[in-house]
Amino acid sequence: MHIMEGFLPWQWCLVWWLIAIPFLIVGVIELRSLLRKDREYLPLLGVCGAFIFILSALKLPSVTGSCSHPTGTGLSVMCFKPFITAVIGFIVLLFQALLLAHGGLSTLGANMVSMAIGGPLVGYAVYKLLKNTPVNIYVTVFCVAAVADIVTYIITSFELALAYPAAVGGVAASFTAFFVIFAITQIPLSILEGLVLALVFKYIIQLKPDLIEKLGVFSKKQIDAALGTPDAPSEKV
Amino acid sequence: MFENRKLELLTLIGLFAFVVLFIIVSGQSGHEFAGSDDVGSEKIAELTGKPVDSFTPVIPQYEPPSGEIESTLFALQATFGGVIVGLVIGYWYGQKKRPVNS
Numbered sequence: 240m241h242i243m244e245g246f247l248p249w250q251w252c253l254v255w256w257l258i259a260i261p262f263l264i265v266g267v268i269e270l271r272s273l274l275r276k277d278r279e280y281l282p283l284l285g286v287c288g289a290f291i292f293i294l295s296a297l298k299l300p301s302v303t304g305s306c307s308h309p310t311g312t313g314l315s316v317m318c319f320k321p322f323i324t325a326v327i328g329f330i331v332l333l334f335q336a337l338l339l340a341h342g343g344l345s346t347l348g349a350n351m352v353s354m355a356i357g358g359p360l361v362g363y364a365v366y367k368l369l370k371n372t373p374v375n376i377y378v379t380v381f382c383v384a385a386v387a388d389i390v391t392y393i394i395t396s397f398e399l400a401l402a403y404p405a406a407v408g409g410v411a412a413s414f415t416a417f418f419v420i421f422a423i424t425q426i427p428l429s430i431l432e433g434l435v436l437a438l439v440f441k442y443i444i445q446l447k448p449d450l451i452e453k454l455g456v457f458s459k460k461q462i463d464a465a466l467g468t469p470d471a472p473s474e475k476v
Numbered sequence: 477m478f479e480n481r482k483l484e485l486l487t488l489i490g491l492f493a494f495v496v497l498f499i500i501v502s503g504q505s506g507h508e509f510a511g512s513d514d515v516g517s518e519k520i521a522e523l524t525g526k527p528v529d530s531f532t533p534v535i536p537q538y539e540p541p542s543g544e545i546e547s548t549l550f551a552l553q554a555t556f557g558g559v560i561v562g563l564v565i566g567y568w569y570g571q572k573k574r575p576v577n578s
Binding site for chain 1: 491510517531556557560565
């Protein structure tokens with residue numbers, strides 16, 4: 240979903256940067272206060288961040304005959320909320336912009352708004368919606384991860400459409416064109432990402448149910464129900 | 477025994493379906509499996525009527541000199557993530573085996 244360096248007029252670069260910066264600032268403040276409160280969260284933060292690193296390095300082939308990569312932001316946004324996720328996403332995108340020429344410094348704002356902010360925010364909304372329903376928490380994780388992934392690409396399409404409206408049909412027509420390129424490719428990938436992150440989440444709650452509970456991601460009752468064996472520690476890893 | 481392994485099974489089926497889809501699609505001609513980023517860039521060139529090469533970086537940037545080096549850097553990125561995940565899961569696993577209050 241990277242918008243390549245130079246492919247966005249500077250006015251739009253500025254707009255997206257201006258939207259992204261407040262998220263980054265609030266995220267850094269939240270991150271500092273979280274880690275000052277309890278170092279216990281650091282490993283979980285590492286795992287959430289690591290999955291963004293791993294998944295966004297994998298360029299997978301898709302049914303449309305082109306390749307794209309998942310985003311992995313769903314886990315982080317559920318555990319640490321959108322602002323901290325924005326910071327982690329920023330780090331990954333900065334790495335790719337500086338060393339890999341995937342995306343660039345001028346388009347980093349736009350890429351952040353799609354992958355590190357917009358996608359996770361919508362994923363977070365899905366999480367809020369499903370959290371207090373009887374829906375199985377693995378299903379919730381699946382939906383959050385898949386939605387955060389696909390929305391990232393929808394936003395990228397939108398950003399490009401705004402900057403490059405088609406001569407005939409304007410923004411809507413070029414949105415459709417970019418949507419076909421980015422979002423359709425992404426559908427199978429986002430399903431796969433949802434499955435993988437749900438599985439990862441299962442291992443996290445098997446090992447550290449108390450952390451997830453303390454962060455208020457899910458209640459103890461929900462976690463026990465998902466693990467299937469209330470109060471009996473699971474020995475399967 | 478599959479009662480507790482439903483999710484693993486489902487993920488495997490998903491992976492399998494994904495691979496099968498890939499094999500079917502790659503069997504058809506006309507698919508280059510280029511990155512969607514590049515396809516998107518070409519679309520921009522098409523919409524603006526300017527060739528892809530005419531888009532030069534606004535801020536100068538380092539570009540990996542070859543695909544080999546690029547793949548190394550991507551592998552490093554994934555390795556970094558993998559190391560952290562393994563480290564933390566192992567750390568938690570060890571904690572669980574040996575309770576702190578013993």
